[in-house]
Amino acid sequence: MIASRFQYYRPETLDEACQLYMRLQEAKKMPLYYGGGTEILTRARESAIRPDAVLDIKHIPECRRLEMAEDTIVFGAAVTLDEICRTNYWPLLSDAAGRVADHTTRCKITLGGHLAGTIPYREASLPFMIFARDAKITVQGPAGPRRIPLVQVYDGQLHLGSAEFVVDLSVPRSVRDYRGASVKTTRIDWVDYPLFTVTMVRDSSGVRAAFSGVLADPFTSASIDKILSGKADLSQRARESVAQMNPIIDDLHGSSAYRRFRLTTVISQLLQEIGE
Amino acid sequence: MLSYPEPGPLTLNVNGDMLSLTPRPADTLLYSLRQELGLTGAKPGCENGDCGACTVMVDGLPIKSCLMLTAEAEGREIRTVEGLNNTVLQDAFMDAWAFQCGYCTSGFLMTAHALMEREPEADEATIVEWLRSNLCRCTGYEEIVQAVKAALEQTQRS
Numbered sequence: 001m002i003a004s005r006f007q008y009y010r011p012e013t014l015d016e017a018c019q020l021y022m023r024l025q026e027a028k029k030m031p032l033y034y035g036g037g038t039e040i041l042t043r044a045r046e047s048a049i050r051p052d053a054v055l056d057i058k059h060i061p062e063c064r065r066l067e068m069a070e071d072t073i074v075f076g077a078a079v080t081l082d083e084i085c086r087t088n089y090w091p092l093l094s095d096a097a098g099r100v101a102d103h104t105t106r107c108k109i110t111l112g113g114h115l116a117g118t119i120p121y122r123e124a125s126l127p128f129m130i131f132a133r134d135a136k137i138t139v140q141g142p143a144g145p146r147r148i149p150l151v152q153v154y155d156g157q158l159h160l161g162s163a164e165f166v167v168d169l170s171v172p173r174s175v176r177d178y179r180g181a182s183v184k185t186t187r188i189d190w191v192d193y194p195l196f197t198v199t200m201v202r203d204s205s206g207v208r209a210a211f212s213g214v215l216a217d218p219f220t221s222a223s224i225d226k227i228l229s230g231k232a233d234l235s236q237r238a239r240e241s242v243a244q245m246n247p248i249i250d251d252l253h254g255s256s257a258y259r260r261f262r263l264t265t266v267i268s269q270l271l272q273e274i275g276e
Numbered sequence: 277m278l279s280y281p282e283p284g285p286l287t288l289n290v291n292g293d294m295l296s297l298t299p300r301p302a303d304t305l306l307y308s309l310r311q312e313l314g315l316t317g318a319k320p321g322c323e324n325g326d327c328g329a330c331t332v333m334v335d336g337l338p339i340k341s342c343l344m345l346t347a348e349a350e351g352r353e354i355r356t357v358e359g360l361n362n363t364v365l366q367d368a369f370m371d372a373w374a375f376q377c378g379y380c381t382s383g384f385l386m387t388a389h390a391l392m393e394r395e396p397e398a399d400e401a402t403i404v405e406w407l408r409s410n411l412c413r414c415t416g417y418e419e420i421v422q423a424v425k426a427a428l429e430q431t432q433r434s
Contacts, residue, residue, distance in 0.1 A: 001307050001323075008301035008347040010278040020277075038343045041304065042324050053281075056348060082337070104338040104387060104409035105325055191408045 002044045007053040014062055014140045014167060017055050021163045022142060024053050033057055033165040035078050035113030038105060043118075062138075062145075062167050063112070071173050077112025077166040081124060084111065090127065090171065092180040096199055097124040099184035102191045112166040116158050122218050123184060125154065126199035126210035129220050131175050138167040156217030178203045181273045183266050187253050195254045198266055200228075202274040209267075214245055214259065228267070234276060238267035280347045288349055290315065291359030299346040306330045306341035309356060317357035317382045321411070328410030331383040332356045338390040338409065355389075357382035365389055365427040374423035376414035384410050388424045398428060 011017035017033070024031040029052035032040055037056075043049045057063050063078035068089045075084060081097040085106070088094045100106060100114065100123050114124050128135045128150055135150040141164040150169065153159050158166070180201035186192040196213035206229025212218040224241045232240070242263045248256040280286070280301040287294050290313065297312040306323070309315045309332070321329035323342045330341040333355040360366060365388055368374070375381045384407065391398055391406045398406075403424050412420065 002302045002304065004302060005300065006302050007281040008279065008345060009281075010347075012277055016277055036343075037345065037348070038325055041343055041345070044302070045323060054345075058348075059278075101325075102328075102409040103406050104328060104331060104340055105343070107337045107339055108343050 002041065004044060004047060004050045006044070006051045008056065009053060010056045010059050012059050014060055014145060017057055017060060017165065018140055018142060018163055021055060021165075025163065029053055031055055033112075033116075035110035035116075036080065036108040037113070038101075038109050039113065039117045039119060057112070057165065058110070060167075065168055068173065072170050073173055073175070074168050074170045075111050076168045078110050081106040081109050081111065081114065084124075090176060092175070092178075092182060092199065092201065093124065093127045095180075095182040096126050096184075096197065099182070099194075099197070100124055111169065115154065115166060115169075116160075120217055121194050121197065121212045122156070123182075123194065123197040123199075123212050125156070125218055126182065126197060126212055127175075127180070127201075128154070128169060128171065129156070129210040129218060130180075130199060130201050130208045131171055132220070134172050134175070136170045138170075139164050140167050156219050179274045181270055183270060185262055185266060193253055195262060196259055196266075198263070198270055200267075200270045200274055202276065205229075207271065207274070207276065209241075209270075211245070213253075214248055214263065216249070228271065228276075234268045234271045235264070237271065237276075238264045241267060278347075278350070286347065286350050288313075288346070288354060289352065290354045291356060297346070301345070301347055303346045304342050305332070305334075305339075305344040305346050305349050305354070308346040309341060309354075315356050315358050318386075319379055319382060321379070321383075326411065327380070327383070328387060329380050329383040331386040331410065333386055333390050336390065336393060338387045338406075340409075355386070357385055360385060360389060363389070363427075364430050365392060365424070368423040368427035368430070369420075372419045372423035372426060374416065374419040376412075376416050380410060380412045380414075384412070384420055388420075388427070391424065392428060392431060396428065396431065400425065403428075 031053040032051040034054035058078040065076040085094045085098045132151045182199040184197040185195045194213045200209045250256040319329035321327035
């Protein structure tokens with residue numbers, strides 16, 4: 001049971017949601033945009049957060065877009081990870097999103113909530129981070145919607161202004177052409193918080209990778225991509241790239257030494273899998 | 277815009293019946309089903325989205341009812357274990373002794389029922405992938421997988 005009280009609103013347009021958020025803020029309330037709500041509800045149950053209102057954005061059509069057009073794929077912020085996997089418009093994203101939580105919970109977790117939440121892994125963001133220069137994000141704010149390069153507001157953490165929320169993410173359809181793979185590792189059980197997740201792609205310019213569960217936030221690195229794209233044997237490339245990562249997380253899910261060991265193995269395997 | 281700033285009356289479609297209740301806006305579907313509607317089939321386990329004992333179906337999808345607000349569920353079709361009667365799946369659970377203490381059973385039944393509707397041709401890997409959403413602390417997983425396989429096979433035959 002959630003002991004605290006909050007109000008529930010179901011806006012139907014982008015403006016309605018944003019205006020309501022600002023009105024609640026002006027009234028000294030703490031509103032939260034609400035997608036799948038999995039993190040909000042679990043944290044509210046623990047009284048770790050005490051919102052005054054939740055604004056359910058799942059009934060805003062723009063947030064529910066899931067479309068593959070001639071040159072672009074659009075993923076609405078209120079689309080669930082299960083819907084992303086089921087439509088499979090971008091197999092690499094399906095791979096990464098399909099390992100978040102468990103099947104039933106993925107029917108509730110939304111892409112926007114996954115990126116905006118406080119759980120640091122955000123595995124489904126890794127394919128977008130690899131293609132960050134090409135990926136776009138639409139953000140709704142007080143001045144209306146703006147479509148900008150993802151890198152302007154996402155670096156493993158989402159940086160939005162007051163009253164802003166994510167409407168959608170989009171990538172060129174050409175991302176489907178690249179050979180890629182994503183691997184999530186856990187300490188013991190299949191369904192668990194990740195030890196780490198690695199997503200890797202190979203294109204004409206070389207290898208690009210994104211990592212989660214290694215440092216504090218998901219990240220990409222040009223210097224690691226350069227090592228991974230080199231000519232050394234696969235295990236040496238893996239060792240050298242892991243040596244670039246510092247400080248590696250050391251927690252109950254796994255020590256930094258254990259993560260380093262597993263990372264070296266998984267990176268070698270992924271390099272092989274994408275045809276290096 | 278639909279809004280519930282205070283506790284207020286709403287109607288839920290549960291197992292085909294339109295049921296009226298007056299939840300707080302912060303009440304979860306699990307809480308309302310059990311405390312307001314008396315439908316105690318969905319079990320509170322972790323109430324944290326981990327165990328799956330509270331799983332129900334919402335618009336045909338398995339949903340952990342501790343992770344959904346009652347207000348969110350308005351206008352959607354909810355199915356609880358009370359809405360399953362003499363199904364092939366329930367018979368298969370009994371035939372395979374796919375339960376021990378039984379606390380997790382309604383959650384497993386709802387996940388498996390959703391699987392049978394959405395993936396009628398599911399192979400064992402798919403069954404296991406779906407059932408990983410639910411925990412059985414008596415660890416009777418093998419029998420549960422066998423029961424779901426048997427139910428799917430029987431449905432395919434008929």
